[in-house]
Every structure is written in C-alpha cells, then in structure tokens.
Amino acid sequence: MEINICHLYPDLLNTYGDLGNVLILKYRCEKRGIKVNITNVSLNDEFEEEKYDIVFFGGGQDYEQSIVSEDLELKKDKIKSYVENNKVFLAICGGYQLLGNYYEKSCGEKIKGLEILDLYTKSGKKRFIGNIVIEDTRNNVKYVGFENHFGKTYLGDKVEPLGKVVSNVGYGNNGEDGYEGVVYKNTIGTYLHGSGLSKNPILADRIIKNALAEKYNKEITLKRLDDEYEILAKEYIINKLVNK
Amino acid sequence: MENVRNIIAIGVTKVVAIITKNIMKRGTSLPGMIGLKISPNILKYVCRNMDIVFITGTNGKTTTTSLVTKVLEMDGIVVVTNGSGANMLNGIATTLIYNYKLIKKDEKRIGVIEIDEANVRLVTKYITPKMIVVTNLFRDQLDRYGEVYTTLKIIEEGINKKEIKLLLNGDDPMLGNVDVENEKIYFGFDMKNDTKAKVNIGGKFCTICKNEYSYKFISYNHLGDYYCDKCGHKRPMIKYSINEVVEMTENEMTIKIENELLNITLTGMYNSYNVLCAYGICRELGIKKEKILEYLEGYVEIKGRHETIKIGNKDVVVILVKNPAGYNEALMTVKRNENSAIVLLLNDDYVDSRDISWIWDVDFEEIVSDRTVLIGGKRKYDMAVRLKIAGFNRKNFIFASTNSELIEKIKKCREEKVYILATYTAMTSLRKYLFNNKYITTYWE
Numbered sequence: 001m002e003i004n005i006c007h008l009y010p011d012l013l014n015t016y017g018d019l020g021n022v023l024i025l026k027y028r029c030e031k032r033g034i035k036v037n038i039t040n041v042s043l044n045d046e047f048e049e050e051k052y053d054i055v056f057f058g059g060g061q062d063y064e065q066s067i068v069s070e071d072l073e074l075k076k077d078k079i080k081s082y083v084e085n086n087k088v089f090l091a092i093c094g095g096y097q098l099l100g101n102y103y104e105k106s107c108g109e110k111i112k113g114l115e116i117l118d119l120y121t122k123s124g125k126k127r128f129i130g131n132i133v134i135e136d137t138r139n140n141v142k143y144v145g146f147e148n149h150f151g152k153t154y155l156g157d158k159v160e161p162l163g164k165v166v167s168n169v170g171y172g173n174n175g176e177d178g179y180e181g182v183v184y185k186n187t188i189g190t191y192l193h194g195s196g197l198s199k200n201p202i203l204a205d206r207i208i209k210n211a212l213a214e215k216y217n218k219e220i221t222l223k224r225l226d227d228e229y230e231i232l233a234k235e236y237i238i239n240k241l242v243n244k
Numbered sequence: 245m246e247n248v249r250n251i252i253a254i255g256v257t258k259v260v261a262i263i264t265k266n267i268m269k270r271g272t273s274l275p276g277m278i279g280l281k282i283s284p285n286i287l288k289y290v291c292r293n294m295d296i297v298f299i300t301g302t303n304g305k306t307t308t309t310s311l312v313t314k315v316l317e318m319d320g321i322v323v324v325t326n327g328s329g330a331n332m333l334n335g336i337a338t339t340l341i342y343n344y345k346l347i348k349k350d351e352k353r354i355g356v357i358e359i360d361e362a363n364v365r366l367v368t369k370y371i372t373p374k375m376i377v378v379t380n381l382f383r384d385q386l387d388r389y390g391e392v393y394t395t396l397k398i399i400e401e402g403i404n405k406k407e408i409k410l411l412l413n414g415d416d417p418m419l420g421n422v423d424v425e426n427e428k429i430y431f432g433f434d435m436k437n438d439t440k441a442k443v444n445i446g447g448k449f450c451t452i453c454k455n456e457y458s459y460k461f462i463s464y465n466h467l468g469d470y471y472c473d474k475c476g477h478k479r480p481m482i483k484y485s486i487n488e489v490v491e492m493t494e495n496e497m498t499i500k501i502e503n504e505l506l507n508i509t510l511t512g513m514y515n516s517y518n519v520l521c522a523y524g525i526c527r528e529l530g531i532k533k534e535k536i537l538e539y540l541e542g543y544v545e546i547k548g549r550h551e552t553i554k555i556g557n558k559d560v561v562v563i564l565v566k567n568p569a570g571y572n573e574a575l576m577t578v579k580r581n582e583n584s585a586i587v588l589l590l591n592d593d594y595v596d597s598r599d600i601s602w603i604w605d606v607d608f609e610e611i612v613s614d615r616t617v618l619i620g621g622k623r624k625y626d627m628a629v630r631l632k633i634a635g636f637n638r639k640n641f642i643f644a645s646t647n648s649e650l651i652e653k654i655k656k657c658r659e660e661k662v663y664i665l666a667t668y669t670a671m672t673s674l675r676k677y678l679f680n681n682k683y684i685t686t687y688w689e
Contacts, residue, residue, distance in 0.1 A: 067449060129598075193601045198633075232625040236622075
C-alpha cells in the first residue's frame with residue numbers, strides 16, 4: 001500500500017514543532033511496509049486534491065499566517081471538496097482556525113476563513129498556554145498535548161468536538177464550554193502541539209487507518225507497533241495533570 | 245531625603261545580598277527587589293556616574309557579555325556585570341546596587357548587563373543605557389512571549405529614549421526593520437555563498453511585503469545577507485563585519501574581522517557572531533581595534549557553556565541548549581566527532597520552556613549513528629520518541645533518572661568522548677551534582 005501526504009505551507013506554518021506530526025505519520029506507515037510520499041504545497045503551488053490521502057495543515061505566527069490566508073483564496077475550493085469527499089485532513093492550531101468561517105480580531109475586524117468547517121474563532125484577552133489532557137469519549141481514549149493560542153474557537157451545529165478537557169488545568173477551544181478540537185467527516189482540528197501525534201499513537205493510527213480505508217475502500221487492520229516511549233511520555237503528562 | 249533613602253537602600257541590599265549569597269548560598273533577585281522597594285530611584289542613583297550597555301536577544305547574551313567584560317577589564321576599565329541567572333529586573337538591580345562604590349578620581353566604570361528580552365522595558369523605566377544591543381531573535385520559549393514578533397515589539401517598547409544607541413545584528417531580518425528613530429548600527433558577515441534558507445526555520449519572509457527573502461550569504465538558520473526581490477528591502481549597511489572564516493576546529497576558530505585576523509578559543513558560527521557583536525560594542529565604547537583583537541585572543545571560554553570535564557576516563561563536554569537554532573549548532577559539534585556518545589537532558593521548567601514541542605524542530609536526523617545515547621531529564625520519554633522517529637536504534641538508548649545514575653552510566657559507556665546537551669535547569673542541577681562530588685571546582689549559576 002501507499003500513502004501520499006500533503007504538507008500545506010511547511011515553510012510558513014512551522015512554528016511549534018508541528019512538522020513532527022508528518023514525521024510520525026511517515027514513521028508509523030513505513031514500519032508497516034506502507035510506502036509514503038510527502039508533497040510540500042506552499043505559496044503559488046497548486047493543491048491537487050485527487051493526489052493526496054492525508055493533508056496536514058500546521059500553525060504559524062500571526063505574520064506568516066497572514067501571508068498564508070491570501071494564498072489560500074486560490075486553493076479554497078479544492079480544499080473544501082477534498083474535505084467534503086471524506087478525505088483525511090489534520091489541522092493544528094492556526095490551520096484549525098483557518099478552516100473555520102472567520103477569525104475575529106480584538107478590534108472587531110473579521111478575517112474570512114476557508115468556510116469549510118462550521119466554527120469561528122475570536123481573539124481572546126489572554127493566551128492559553130500549557131499542557132492539557134482531553135478525553136475522546138466516542139473512542140474512549142485520552143489525548144495529551146501542549147496548547148498555546150490567543151484565539152477562542154466556538155463550534156457550530158454541523159461539527160463535533162474532538163474531546164473534552166479532563167485535566168485540572170487547560171482551556172481547550174475557548175476555556176468556556178470544556179471542549180477541545182473538532183471532528184467533521186475525516187477531518188480533525190485541534191490545538192494540541194507536542195508534536196500532537198508524538199504522545200497520541202492511537203490518534204496517529206486512526207488517521208492512517210481512515211486514509212487507507214478511504215483510498216482502498218476496504219476495512220484496514222494495522223499491525224501493532226512498540227509504543228512504549230509514547231505511552232510513558234503520555235502518562236507523564238496525565239499523572240501530572242489528572243488523577244490528583 | 246531622597247539621598248538618605250538611596251543610601252539606606254544600598255546598605256540594606258548589600259547586607260541582604262551578603263546573607264543570601266554566603267549563608268543561604270542562593271538567590272540573586274531578592275536583594276535587588278528589596279532595594280527597589282525601599283527606593284524606586286535607587287538604580288538611577290547607583291548608575292549616575294557610569295555608562296551602561298544592555299545586551300539582549302535570544303542566543304549569545306552570556307557569551308557576548310563575558311567577551312565585552314574581558315576586553316574592557318583588560319583595558320583597565322572597572323566593569324560591573326551580571327550572570328545569566330540574574331538577567332531580569334531584580335537580579336540586575338542586585339548586581340548594580342551590590343557593586344556600587346564611590347568612584348575614585350580618574351576611574352572609568354562601565355556596566356555591561358545581560359538582560360532578558362522582556363525585561364528591557366522594565367529596566368529602562370529606571371535607567372537609560374548608553375547602548376542597547378540585540379544579538380539576534382530566534383524562536384525561543386514561545387510559551388513565554390507568544391511569538392518572535394511579539395518579542396521584537398516588547399524590546400522596541402524598552403527603547404524609550406532617543407539618545408539610546410542601538411547595536412543590532414544586521415544579518416537578522418527580524419532586526420532589519422526596528423521601528424524606532426534611534427541611531428542604529430549593524431554588524432554582520434561580508435561574505436557570499438548563494439544559498440536558500442531551510443524550510444523549517446522562522447524569520448525568512450520579508451518583514452515589509454511578505455515575499456520570501458533571497459540571500460547572497462547565509463551563515464546559519466535565517467541569518468545572512470538577505471534581500472527581497474519583490475519590494476527591494478534588504479540588509480542594512482553593515483558597520484562591523486566578518487570578512488572570512490579561515491578555520492573552524494572543535495575548540496577554536498580563526499576569522500577575519502574588518503580584515504584583521506583573529507584566533508580565539510570559541511568555535512561555531514553562532515560564536516563568530518558573539519565575537520563580532522562584542523567587537524562592535526567595544527569599538528562603540530571607544531576601544532581601539534588592535535587592542536580589542538589582542539584582548540580577544542587571550543579570551544578563555546567561560547565555564548559551563550562549553551567546558552570539558554573529566555569523568556572517570558571520559559572527556560565530557562557540557563553544552564547548554566535552549567532552542568532549535570542553538571541545538572542544531574551543538575549537533576554540528578557532535579557530528580564532527582563520530583566516535584562520541586551523547587547525553588540528552590530535557591526538562592520542562594519555566595526557564596527551559598514548558599513546551600517541549602521545539603525538539604521536533606531540531607535536526608536529530610543529522611547525527612543518527614550507532615553511538616551510545618543516554619537520555620535523562622523530566623521529559624526523557626518525549627526525547628526518546630523524537631530520537632526513535634529520527635532513526636536512532638533504540639537498543640542504543642540508556643535512560644537515567646538521577647544525576648548519580650547518569651554519571652555512573654557515562655563512566656561505563658564505550659566511547660571516550662561524551663557530549664552532554666542539556667536544557668537550563670537540567671544543566672544547573674547536573675553542575676551542582678558535579679560540584680558536590682568534586683568533578684568540578686566552581687559552581688556556575
């Protein structure tokens with residue numbers, strides 16, 4: 001089997017070690033004999049939706065993000081149809097915000113998003129920074145990561161959260177409703193850095209599995225890998241922040 | 245009345261400093277904090293007959309401060325300077341008050357102060373330095389200030405008086421557009437190599453029109469002779485420059501500054517910037533070119549940043565790492581020595597950066613080999629995941645939970661040369677252990 005990963009704007013949206021997610025997906029595929037091709041798609045490059053099985057969209061600093069949002073206008077329709085066609089998409093932090101309807105700055109100005117996911121983000125008063133543990137109740141699994149964002153994201157009716165904040169610290173989407181991240185079809189958005197997938201092998205495998213199932217149109221069973229370090233690293237955060 | 249208050253503040257601060265230093269063996273911020281409480285004008289008072297230079301930026305503050313101090317002292321100037329453990333407002337206050345003396349006739353005093361980026365605006369409320377130096381701005385501890393652009397804004401806010409002269413790294417695009425009217429002087433490389441910046445670094449898009457910069461020369465990371473082919477924004481005029489890197493070995497380098505040869509016991513591109521920056525500061529303070537170069541040649545690397553320690557029969561080099569740019573440079577040193585073991589210590593306390601995501605921006609892929617890999621620190625398993633994904637074989641991994649365990653395992657590893665790459669608190673804790681067990685004779689803070 002073979003998987004084609006598209007990394008959107010790796011030269012611009014690369015701030016919090018999110019590149020690690022791509023490295024991790026590649027590693028976990030190759031360990032199972034799945035060939036991986038990575039395509040970097042940046043400014044003025046064409047987004048060829050039919051070629052990719054997983055799209056990764058990371059976060060950046062405001063300055064770089066403003067460069068990206070201009071270029072995204074040209075790719076918008078194709079990214080939307082990619083998502084709507086059930087293909088696998090992972091967006092972190094800034095990428096997650098950009099998939100929504102808009103970002104409202106503190107001055108009230110609204111910056112249009114890609115309008116692919118039913119959500120919007122408002123600039124907050126304080127930055128949400130720190131380790132966080134969330135629980136994905138549908139799949140009965142906890143995810144850990146490090147959040148670092150000013151924007152407060154609010155979900156609409158057409159999408160669901162990725163999980164609920166269960167650590168005694170941590171804010172999640174907006175610090176108000178207790179939710180973190182978003183799920184829509186095979187698209188996942190989240191604020192978890194870390195890299196996000198580095199301590200969440202189950203989430204990484206879910207992404208790979210969904211991508212293969214979608215591409216080959218069949219049930220996929222992935223061989224188990226040795227995740228000893230990933231689990232120990234995850235438990236360190238859980239022990240620190242939960243069960244106290 | 246004001247003066248009485250200041251004199252009381254000085255007296256109390258000195259007494260508290262002596263107590264905390266000699267009896268409690270810790271703490272550099274408390275005395276200064278008390279001094280400022282007693283008299284908010286105390287810093288202005290103790291600095292009234294002294295020129296002050298502030299050295300800030302992401303990387304290289306400590307080395308640059310140390311180099312400038314050395315040159316000035318050799319030139320007969322009395323220097324008041326602080327350690328990196330005291331680079332915030334209260335620590336700086338402690339240093340300045342504790343070292344305050346009535347000036348003798350004909351004596352020249354200069355304060356060479358390393359200062360944390362966010363603290364520039366706090367300290368310039370009290371004193372106006374003659375010069376503010378920014379070594380560079382890399383991504384570092386993003387969880388503290390949010391973003392590199394925010395850090396730049398915070399520094400700009402501290403430059404609150406027109407008479408403050410600015411000495412800036414001209415090769416850093418982040419500093420090519422500092423939004424203040426002060427006099428600006430730049431240092432950088434006067435060389436050519438026509439390269440492109442790597443994908444995974446920050447600061448390489450035009451700060452004016454957002455186009456990707458081209459470079460006539462890149463020294464490392466995003467530093468170099470940049471220009472934008474869209475709007476024409478380019479590196480400012482360089483006043484102090486390195487014209488050639490003649491040789492760089494494991495322990496020393498030979499470079500040409502303003503066309504004069506300099507051999508110094510520091511190595512790596514990042515250190516060449518520190519040397520150049522220190523040179524520029526000393527020139528601006530009026531020291532002659534030949535004198536500066538002569539004094540720099542006699543410089544011996546400060547403790548802790550890059551020292552060699554004997555542990556059993558191993559030669560152990562300890563390197564402080566705190567962000568991807570510095571880490572990648574340290575890995576280049578490791579790479580030059582294929583037959584070395586590495587020890588990677590990762591903590592996540594506030595000063596280390598609570599977010600450890602940045603290890604994913606470090607190119608560990610560059611040094612994958614069969615060498616022994618010792619892993620420690622609070623986030624050791626995060627480091628193990630990073631290394632596994634980079635391609636290291638986990639059969640070479642050895643974990644250590646305490647410093648004593650680590651030292652025993654270092655003694656047993658098969659390589660003779662060992663590099664320890666540690667984040668700040670991992671390093672201070674290790675040094676304390678080494679000091680208590682007599683592997684080293686000075687405990688650097």
